[in-house]
Amino acid sequence: MHEMPVTQALLDLALKHADGRRITDVYLEVGRMSAIVPDSVEVFFQYLSEGTLAEGADLHFTIRPVEMTCADCGGEMDLSEWVTENPQVVMQQAFKRGCQCGGRNLRVSGGVSFGLVGIEVEDDGSD
Amino acid sequence: MTTRIPILAEITEANSILAENLRAAFAAEGVLVLNLMASPGAGKTTLLERSIAELNGALKIAVIEGDPHTSIDAERIDAAGVKAVEINTGGGCHLEARMIRAALGELDIAGLDLLVIENVGNLICPTGWDLGEDLKVILVSLTEGDDKPLKYPMGFLTADAAVISKVDLEPYVPADRSTMRENALTINPDLAVFEVSSITGEGMDRFLQWIKQRVADKRSRTS
Numbered sequence: 001m002h003e004m005p006v007t008q009a010l011l012d013l014a015l016k017h018a019d020g021r022r023i024t025d026v027y028l029e030v031g032r033m034s035a036i037v038p039d040s041v042e043v044f045f046q047y048l049s050e051g052t053l054a055e056g057a058d059l060h061f062t063i064r065p066v067e068m069t070c071a072d073c074g075g076e077m078d079l080s081e082w083v084t085e086n087p088q089v090v091m092q093q094a095f096k097r098g099c100q101c102g103g104r105n106l107r108v109s110g111g112v113s114f115g116l117v118g119i120e121v122e123d124d125g126s127d
Numbered sequence: 128m129t130t131r132i133p134i135l136a137e138i139t140e141a142n143s144i145l146a147e148n149l150r151a152a153f154a155a156e157g158v159l160v161l162n163l164m165a166s167p168g169a170g171k172t173t174l175l176e177r178s179i180a181e182l183n184g185a186l187k188i189a190v191i192e193g194d195p196h197t198s199i200d201a202e203r204i205d206a207a208g209v210k211a212v213e214i215n216t217g218g219g220c221h222l223e224a225r226m227i228r229a230a231l232g233e234l235d236i237a238g239l240d241l242l243v244i245e246n247v248g249n250l251i252c253p254t255g256w257d258l259g260e261d262l263k264v265i266l267v268s269l270t271e272g273d274d275k276p277l278k279y280p281m282g283f284l285t286a287d288a289a290v291i292s293k294v295d296l297e298p299y300v301p302a303d304r305s306t307m308r309e310n311a312l313t314i315n316p317d318l319a320v321f322e323v324s325s326i327t328g329e330g331m332d333r334f335l336q337w338i339k340q341r342v343a344d345k346r347s348r349t350s
Contacts, residue, residue, distance in 0.1 A: 002220045002221065002251070002252040005219065005221075005223065006138055006139070006255075009138050009139055009140075009141060009142065010138045012141060013134070013136060013138060013140060013141065014134075017132055017134050018132070024129050025129075028138075033280070033281065034255075035251050035252070035254075035255070035281060071316070091280055091314075092277045092280075095277075095313045095314065096313070104313075104316070105316045107315075107316075108280075108284055112281065112284070113137060114137070114138045114139075114255075115135065115136065115137055115138060116134045116135070116136050116137075116138055117133070117134065117135060118131055118132055118133040118134050118135070119131075119132050119134060120129045120130070120131050120132070121129060121130055121132060122128070122129055123128045123129060123130055
């Protein structure tokens, strides 16, 4: 449900950058821990983009894994092997296990955001 | 022919820009702003009622109440003796910066020490929307179960403080406060953790002392 206002924000941002041109493709990066469900964004995008220059645009999602940084040694852990698993379970395991250095102060440093990477627009004069 | 336009922006960029404007307006007045987040029924409004009863007089406080429907909470805060502005989201699951900006039309922040924004009851959605606050406070009640920080990590990851509420009910529920505290600190070792009961008053002193200190810090940065 909360994807609706998020998708509206995405649409507004894309249209602003399109600056009056028709949008054919939208490239998005979804953090595995962003609490954003791509399928839900798709549905709301279809509905919200009706009648706008983004109507019919294809959405392309890249899933970004959760990344953690150890506050003790500065080491970075990429939880990409679990990108298909429930990220909360994965994070829970990682937090409990701690860093290879033995440190317990892990910070989540990536995979929590939802970003607009870019858009593809029709050039002036094209159909 | 098409052209690729690189953007690389957070989806909520527009909200963040608005939130920064609000943050500047709050800073100009030296008012400390808390964004209080929790599940429905965790005890946000009760914690506020108790806090207001103990702080009112020492601090000038106002509250922005976010709810999907009704003005029940704002009426409770009004009854506790401070100005409250209700934002009804019409079913929406979180507050956004534009709603705070609109609420400020009904609220004079000049001279305020503390503005508390009580977010919509929800442990997921509010965490992604900056409201221009200084501090995020996440409230979790013992009755919800001590696994909640692990199951809903986003709020704990981004919060400055976690308040474990309803600790007076510890003898009657399977959850225990030390596990809740440990789980919260596992997710975010930098959290200030408070264990309180808004009913008996247990632990309130420490929490309110923390708020007073933050208010004083903010004031000293302004003057």
